Amino acid sequence: MKIDVHGHLSAPESLYAYKANLLAHRGAHGRGSAGVTDDTLRAALTEPNRTFGNQSHLRHLDEAGVDIQLISPRPYQMMHSEQAKLVEWFAEETNDAIARTCRIEPGRFRGIAGMPQSMETTPERWTKELRRCVTDLGFVGAMLNPDPYEGAAQPPALSDRFWYPVWEAVCELDVPVLIHSAGCRPPARESYSLHFIQEETLAVAAMLSSSVLDDFPTLKIIVSHGGGAIPYQRGRFQPGALRAGITFEERMRKLYYDTCLYTRDSIELLLRAVGTDRCLFGTEKPGTGSTRDPRTGRWVDDIHLLIEDIDWLDDGQRKQLFETNARELFRI
Template sequence: MLVDVHHHAIPPVYRDALRGIDPIPGVDYPTWEPDRSLEVMDRNGITAALLSITAPGVSFAGPADAPKLARQVNEYFAELVSTHPTRFGAFAVLPLPDVAAAKDELSYAVDQLGLDGVNVLTSYGGEYLGAPEFEPLFAEIADRGIVVHVHPAAPPARDLATFGLPPSLYEFTFETTRTAVSLLFSGVLDRLPDLRLILSHAGGTLPFLAKRLTYGPTIGSYLRGKPPVDVLASLGRLHYDIAMSATPHALPALTELAGADHVLFGSDYPFMPDWHTAENVDGFAGHPGWTDEQRSRVASGNALDLFPALRARIVT
């Protein structure tokens, strides 16, 4: 059994809302249909996929319309999961940066629609997820045991997208790192130890930088006595998908940081094409650093533990 926790959808209402804007600079925004996802899943042995939209989220619609667009996307997801309960789950989109509206949609999406978790971007309005205004939302999410999938977006400062390259090629990994560092050094991860986050793309550059981040108080004495209490332990509590990352370069470092029990399979379809799904499955299946038991945990066991409603639908 293989569960894909990083599988994107582009609902018709969302596709229509995106017309006339450049969603992710330099990125070819793909077409998508549920049947096409199912074909790719079947061809690659993927039992179920947790769907999410990606950047730019819904904030581009403006404060008045973003909550309505989020509601429409989430209702579409609920209908699709109802039609294919053993194949699809879904992460709800929240109309951030409006925290009050996000809390309302969180309750509706989880309690009424029964979606499996929520998906957030790495920053909103130039603020990363460790900013104080987001903590009340994350506190409620942590109290309720809801899983959050964190997906990168284009950097708030567009001049960071240098060299004429699409930001998803390399900046997305840094955006994931930036938001994780903001959560660490703001103390959010210490104050909310039960917050269950899945970071995309093997955590960006975190496996490489994890030990370096412990040197904060050495480099700047003003950081002494401030959070995080234990950088490596905090990062080790997080969960990581391996979309675009099932490679011999990334998997050993990620496993060293988080252990195989905090790693989940992801494909990044359809923003990465179906041939890459096959490539990522092969990279996952062939990684020599896991035992058979660990590989089974990464394939589905970790995801099914995080998403008991999905487990109930697909495990008979």
Template sequence: MIDSHTHFIPEQVQQWIEENKTLINAKWIKKNEQTTLLSINDKWAFPLNENFTRTQSFTAAYSSFRKALVSPVPQLFLYDQPVDVTSELVQVYNDALVHLKAKDATFEGLATLSLQSPEQAAKELEQAIQQGLKGAIVGPGFGERTLADSFFDPLFEAANATQAVLFVHPLLHSDPRLNHSKLPNLIGVPWETTIAAANLIVQGVLDRYPNITFLLAHGGGFLPYQIGRMSKGFQSWENEFAKLQRTPLEYAASFYYDSVLWDERTLDYLLEIAGKNQVIPGSDFPFELNDWKIDQHKLNQTPSFL
């Protein structure tokens, strides 16, 4: 078995957060006797259970797995901080994941990057690849810029040159219309992935950087399930998409997807659209909304990057 989507906060990162708690406005919120939430800059508080923080607990969960691709926690991207602050945590986090990989061959790692400074992010990615990490986890953009914005070209050039994996993982959507009943997570999270992926297609990023392996979180958001609408638009407005080399469906089938969908019917549809080779087992462990109950035999358990 493998897991392409899991998160961990190494001890070195926890120590850095404690030492810099005032700077990044870190708060530990006691919800009850069993649950403590971690909040960074008053955003996206999440339950800090021992599977996030204790190496023994985290690694024990993967004792029967062949491989697990470990990513930093999105709440710790720190894109809203000054670059020197973000890059300091980037170094600590990435070094800790390199150490985890060295201690247990079950684990591969994805770096975190200073996405708000693509030039700095490119250097961090190159260093991470040299240290043995597979690539990086990145948010869907920065500020009003989606990942397809030319602002991020320095990062994509580095990722293309190193044949890196870029795991596109959303942050919670802040649209006030979703400010009810966990909708920022339930709807906002897959919506952010959809926006990022659609822009990567229509703005030609996949054509310009063919050596990057793009992995989309949570089954690609809503993209695969509205690919018919994109295809119809491609046919109806040919001039708008004349620069593209493939159809929307072909682009959609070039992404890799995790299987974090919680519904076998939805997963089967994704497999039909993208093909078995492009859909990889993932869990989103140890977040509350994780998905272990999948039949891995119908998915690609031997992707070339794991």
């Protein structure tokens, strides 16, 4: 079995038209509704999408042999740096669309909650929506953006007590957190894809140099995109760790990492750095990587094939990556 812990909602156009209207009227017309229906959600899953290589969401999963996918909001769409009530309305509509998708395909999808992370409000307020998603809608995890300003200002590092209400909530609810940055507000030096990697790098560095994991011993953190740049640069941090009487690899193993990396050598480096028991199969399929590589004919995000190509993995390690680790963390 393959459980993909890093998937995102494929939504009908009405959800994003709703977002555009919110941004246009700035709340003057009230909350309104995205008008998402079961029929439009089903079409978003089954109809070919030009953005995803002219193939449907479900066909991508079927061809990759993905049995269960954990889906969260499309991060770059979450507009956390906008007006608070707009952020809240859109997050709630998006989470409702995820919940309906899970009801339409109950054997295929599980929900990961997006929180309305406006810096005009507080983390305590963000967790209200998280609690609704987990207790009322049956979601199995949370997605956290470490930069709600979306590049427009500097937020507190994840080591700061500012974030403690989130850690308290997820520990109480007993759900893992997927660290995944959101958009990058212009003007900016980087694209949102590069912003993801930068913020996830900072997230790992902050968590491993703080007391957060000691203060919250049941906290389960998964870092998207293989932990950003940290696995490649771990030697840079090794001397400081050794002076403290620990290896940096041991520190890295306090977190979990997904395999959403699009080359075999990158995935191998991650697995060698932290071990297969700290990694979970994640593809972000369909998404950025859903284009065919003309050299191989494969989809770039065919991460299952990249893992299968790693000849030093044994059957038990592959089972950990594809299934066991996700089952244990998300209680699936």
